[in-house]
Amino acid sequence: MTQQEMLKKMQEISFTLVELNLFLDTHPENTDARAQYNRYAEQLARLRAQYNAAYGPTMNFGLCPAENAWSWIDAPWPWEN
């Protein structure tokens, strides 16, 4: 997967998680939705760790390690194409 493809995959999984999160806010007893939420959350964590290892952190304030260099400041920022 290229960086672009990996980012797109993360966007897809994150989007599904937003959707499930809002659904669970109004259906907190729905165990199927909660199981799906946990499954996608695990997928996202795995993919994010791979992405961060290859291209640097995607989250600030200590939520992603900064192993080799402070690449948080590196392009591209989300609004840049």
Next chain:
Amino acid sequence: MWIYEKKLQFPINIRRADLQMAKFLFAQYGGPDSELSASQTYLAQRYTMPTPETKALLNDIGTEELAHWEMLGTMIYQLTKDASPEDMRAAGLGDYYATRGKGIFQQSPSGEGWNAGYIQVLDDPIANLVNDMAAEQKARAAYERLMNMTSDPDVIEPLARLRMREIVHFQRFGEALMSLQNACAHIYAKG
């Protein structure tokens, strides 16, 4: 607090400049029914909501609206970044360029700065949620108008995604309103 994630909610890659469209998009970036207004309304309303479901929902939809506001800013940025001052002027953005250059300012297409009068915050949870449902429909209709004004798929696709989110938010707010009415039936029954 909030954590920033270095990605957009949906990919945006606009390859063709369109200054007219950039100007229209300010409606959802800094106009009365903009994503900015929605985010500030929901995030302020959440403090006095009475049930766990409604506090969470306003917190989470308010947060998602911030991501939508970022998408609008991104679209305006990408549509204007290569424009010359002459291009800006020809597209009706001469006043804008004279005032702010190409900074992405919170305003409506016609140039009124965003103001807090656009947001609605009461301590009445039913009034808040009914307001929010109307806000989602207004935003949905706004995205339909914006989609009518361009044929560029790079612009239409993110607008269509945003439109779809407004429909989902409306649905969730409707469910929250129903659960609140059930939970508070004893209060409202007193008349």
